[in-house]
Amino acid sequence: MTASNAGTEIDAELRPRVVDTMTAILTRLLRRTEPVTETMRLADELDLSSSLSLELLLELEDRLEIQIDVETMNPDELQTVGELATFIAGHSRPG
């Protein structure tokens, strides 16, 4: 559990949808032939830049029809795909 996710109520129904959608988007954005998994590290392993991470968030908002609370999102504390998915499941509202 990261500091950004500590004490947050996670939407248990939303989280797996976030993970599935996010891994699919990342695979396409990063032009990967291997699948992206929940445990992969966004910056160190996937080399995801700040610019691409914003593109990822925009597409997630579109596809899942949510609005993510980016003001409280500290990318330094969200290292893996799973941690980011947990944050989004706890910090978004219907878009």
Next chain:
Amino acid sequence: MTALDAVAVYLPPHRAPIESFAEPLGLTDIQVRLFRRFHGLSEIGIDPDRTLSDLLHAAASALPGLRGQEHRIRYVLHGRALPVVAPYPHNPLHDVCRALGLEHAVAFTVTQQSCASGLLAIELAGRLLAGDPPGDTGDSDDSALALVLTGEKAFTQDARLLPGTSLFGEGAAACLVSATGPRDRLLAYACNQRGEFDSEVGETPERFQREYRPSLAEVIHRALAEAGVTLDDIHLVLPHNVNIVTWQRLCLLLKFPVERVVLDNVPVNGHVFCADAFINYRTARERGLLREGERYLVAAVGVGDGATFSAMVFEH
């Protein structure tokens, strides 16, 4: 101690929605939506009828305290992001000096720190004035001053777009700088030049993006330490108007409330090159956000032939 005796701003009356820049700048629908959704950009100020000289002149003419004091201006500095803005032999800065009756002043441009050159110009102006001998009369009412100008035309593709980061807007600011003035005294200046982040031949954009916030935080903390204060003593931050999300995330890193960063101008003016800090200063004054004795922080990042991270601490 270097001080800002007066600050004036000129912003164009005409603003265009960011969507209107998509075709001329080759932006995709996604890129425009990212700018609006996360970067907080909405409109950009442009002034097709005014030249660079016109912009600078409009700001300087609005300076309280310049008219009638021209003889005291010993230096005129243009803090500028773009190294070349007019073909030889045209010199917009000299044109402005002539129009303002400042032909006698030593006029030069500072460009090597891109959008952080405005802060460098303030620092240099203060150092030049401090190194000068006192005036003939020795009277502080007759002491030498410097005029620091910032602002540019967004006239090429590179001058209009910072890819994935911001759109540049037109406008200008003028600062009257003294060596010993009582208002807005400069307590500290810190700067870190990072040649390895040269935009042409330097490190990857991914590495630059990753080090951007920690590097800016480091220089901010250095300026605070030099001023003998901590972030708790800082009442307000006057940012560079690069975008909203960068400042939201920097504030999380600094543990500083983003509500105390003057971000009002990002959505309506874009990133006005080196003039952002001074435009935000005016906004802070207009909104009554600064009271006598309060300390505030100014920060800027220049990106181009290397990156420059700069911060200043002032006392109002």
